[in-house]
Amino acid sequence: MVHQMIHDLAITNGLAILENGGKHIDIAVDNGVITQLGRQFNARKVIDATGLIVSPGMVDAHVHLTGIGGGLRDNFEGYQTGTSAGAKGGVTTLIEMPMNQLPATINGRTLLQKYNAGQNNLKVDVASLGGIVPGNLNGEIQEMNCQGVCGYFIATCGHRCMKADFTNSDDHTLLEAMKQVKKTGKVLTIHAENEAITQMLAERSEASGQLSMADFVASRPVFAEVEEIRRVLSMAKETGCRISITHVSSIEGVDEITKAKADGIDVTCEVCVHYLYFSKEEADRIGPLLKCAPPIREKRQQTGLWQRLRDGKIDYVASDHSTCPPRLKAVKNVFQAWGGVAGLQNNVDIMFDEAVQKRKMTLKQFARLVASNPADRFGLSKKGRISVGKDADFVLIKPNTSYILKADQLEYRNKISPYVGRSIGAKITQTILRGRTVYSEQGGVTTAFQGQFVKKFNQNHHNWTFKQLCDKRDTIFGQSKQ
Known part of the structure; x- marks a missing residue:
């Protein structure tokens, strides 16, 4: 017997804006990330987006x-x-x-x-x-x-x-x-x-x-x-x-x-x-x-x-x-x-x-x-698209x-x-950040602080202390401190 995966969240029945345009498709989310696009997902929480545009x-x-x-x-x-x-x-x-x-x-x-x-x-x-x-x-x-x-x-x-x-x-x-x-x-x-x-x-x-x-x-x-x-x-x-x-x-x-x-x-x-x-x-x-x-x-x-x-x-x-x-x-x-x-x-x-x-x-x-x-x-x-592997960031538009x-x-x-x-001729009904609702028309803006700083690293500098940074900065790009 095949057991269907139970996802953290499913957004169903909306017109989702994918890479190639709008499509009536359901979205599955786990651990704040989009994991599947398809139909009829089992999920612990379901958001019915009937009549709504689901945009990144x-x-x-x-x-x-x-x-x-x-x-x-x-x-x-x-x-x-x-x-x-x-x-x-x-x-x-x-x-x-x-x-x-x-x-x-x-x-x-x-x-x-x-x-x-x-x-x-x-x-x-x-x-x-x-x-x-x-x-x-x-x-x-x-x-x-x-x-x-x-x-x-x-x-x-x-x-x-x-x-x-x-x-x-x-x-x-x-x-x-x-x-x-x-x-x-x-x-x-x-x-x-x-x-x-x-x-x-x-x-x-x-x-x-x-x-x-x-x-x-x-x-x-x-x-x-x-x-x-x-x-x-x-x-x-x-x-x-x-x-x-x-x-x-x-x-x-x-x-x-x-x-x-x-x-x-x-x-x-x-x-x-x-x-x-x-x-x-x-x-x-x-x-x-x-x-x-x-x-x-x-x-x-x-x-x-x-x-x-x-x-x-x-x-x-x-x-x-x-x-x-x-x-x-x-x-x-x-x-x-x-x-x-x-x-x-x-x-x-x-x-x-x-x-x-x-x-x-x-x-x-x-x-x-x-x-x-x-x-x-x-x-x-991780941002900007409704596609598998991206952060589950959505805005639902009526x-x-x-x-x-x-x-x-x-x-x-x-x-x-x-x-x-x-x-204004359209209305935001819900905003979802990494799978968690941060605004809804019914509940207003969340009281929780779920946002994070998004940092972009292009060298192996992650989590350096400020002193390490100052010590190393002159050799990273050949830049002198004149």
Whole structure:
């Protein structure tokens, strides 16, 4: 007599998004991993997904949390609230940026400090980017590599003067960083805008009393983004460094990256949900809640981004989630407002509604944009797909179900978002992280902290102490400590 295996969990009767598209198939899970795809599994727990889309959990590759507030940003988004918002929004893995927290994550010691701050405070999984700033090219990149970052981030624009905050880089730092990051094999993500241009235009606008959202958008023109993208791409071609251009906001920027790919440059293009959803024409009405850099652009740009998304020229979508206390947005001078859009909780439902339901994007392409492509790009090998051997990370989506987002539904520490008051035509009913429910429509967000830091190692550096790391870093990549 053959005894059928009893699995830990089975998800049944849903339309699962597999590698080749949507299929009505059951999913078996054991020890947090997908073990079988098929029909009629015996399981200790069964989730009936009738009428629901079963998508791989989102991998949001661009999230700003402030788990270490440094006394000055303690009221910004933290690990508990940020990962709760991810759980409620169907984001099962988020990649955390190295800026906003104080101190910024720019070496092995500050990375370990962040890991310690997040321990037992995560409701979804978190991978980390290491920050690159002027002055940390003397082994710090190697330290963070050995401690498991999945990539790096550098900014070549903006204005920072606060002690221990993230510092923007010049072209020499960028070039040298590319040479070192190439040796790690990981990806360097880049905020590409020309600081000299944007800073000058912003100062002129403020001096003349032009302080609206439309004035802010005008101070960060498309050519400032495109010019920086071109220079970054030329450096990537010279060094062979793998790069990703973050939050591309213009069709011209996407087109430059598309041409570079054809030229053999290893580059990917990220676009944020808010560029696909909002336009400059409504920016003044919404106000500083929409302030971000690069800025929200004209409806023509939004239309063009959607076309390039459908054509496969954009590799993945992300939130660039960055919240702050409401007082930092409630200012008349937009140039003095905190820059960042609160969007982590509404990536999946809005993208499903706008892309799949309204614009007829295939389920296969949807899952690639929100899950498999970012997982692949950052080497998160257990994430991003519904296939045997992958982590059992799922988001269950109820299609064609409209709701109006209210502020009290937000899990953020600060209940502000430009999406509040908007009607969203799909709903997240359940989020599952490694086989365990972290959010359900009936029970809300779990009180348990089941998330983990996802670390990517490409050498035999696992579980090194910080002292071992410092002792070894000079020989690992032939990098000197000058």
